[in-house]
């Protein structure tokens with residue numbers, strides 16, 4: 304006996320133009336990947352003509368936990384030597400690319 | 402962090418205009434309030450397809466039929482954006498639908514009125530989508546990220562809904578006296594229910610205070626209603642239509658209309674299930690759901706069979 308469900312949840316990512324990144328737009332329910340793509344198209348692309356859609360089973364997405372952000376992302380901003388302005392360039396030369 | 406510190410941090414984020422995202426800590430009543438509000442909104446989009454669906458096969462031209470089909474399909478899409486947003490808060494789709502079908506969850510009272518003539522399709526696009534748009538533009542400012550993003554998406558599509566409705570009304574007003582009378586009759590029947598869509602004036606309840614301090618809602622019912630009236634009255638007058646409210650007075654200094662008393666008894670009566678179409682609406686929705694059961698089961702069985710084959 305099969306339970307009457309609304310199927311699994313899939314996250315939808317749409318790329319609107321070549322050269323642009325895929326962007327998360329929402330989710331759909333579908334029984335398999337083909338249906339997930341079709342539903343994603345019907346729900347999230349009724350007007351714009353995207354160049355690409357990705358669908359990913361929602362429970363396959365691994366995400367950071369906001370409560371851990373402090374510790375998890377902290378190392379990023381204490382390494383000032385990662386930023387170009389940390390360095391002194393002698394006068395008279397330019398190292399910037401124009 | 403203690404509960405109190407969390408709450409402070411939460412409030413600080415909201416006050417500084419940051420959005421709350423699904424995995425962020427949030428007070429339980431913020432979550433509950435949002436699930437209730439977003440799912441009611443979703444149900445309204447879905448049930449809202451029924452009064453218009455009534456006219457698909459009787460649209461007066463192929464052009465009108467195509468437009469109406471596209472508009473109703475958009476409303477299905479709106480429902481799905483919103484269910485998706487509610488699910489980010491931990492609600493399940495099965496449970497949300499169950500609540501609609503058992504009558505536990507509410508939807509906008511306006512969809513419990515019948516669509517008697519073609520002019521009603523014009524009045525719905527013009528007034529009902531117009532009112533929905535005023536509400537939804539304001540909700541872009543809601544503090545909950547997924548709800549706000551769904552509103553951006555929806556608002557982009559609503560402009561077409563509103564315009565096609567006004568175009569139908571304008572066409573009828575340019576037609577025979579009988580056609581113009583049809584437009585007036587539709588306005589007479591839909592005006593007050595549209596005004597009621599914003600809900601009664603907010604009372605000083607904890608519920609309301611929470612939803613303002615946490616920016617679940619950005620504006621009060623009363624201020625949204627006023628916006629809608631100020632916007633819509635000139636549109637009616639431009640077509641030579643008369644708003645069925647003898648107390649409508651324009652104040653040029655404030656560019657605002659005062660209006661007559663709203664019949665909130667009627668509103669609550671309809672919300673409680675006694676409107677002209679409540680029973681038909683829920684019955685139609687349940688029937689569509691039940692009739693689709695075999696499709697859901699077949700698709701599940703097919704997916705299982707295929708994944709077995711690819712595993713073998």
Ligand SMILES: [Fe+2]
Nearest residue numbers: 446475476479
């Ligand atoms: Fe809508």
Ligand SMILES: [Fe+2]
Nearest residue numbers: 476530559562
């Ligand atoms: Fe709409």
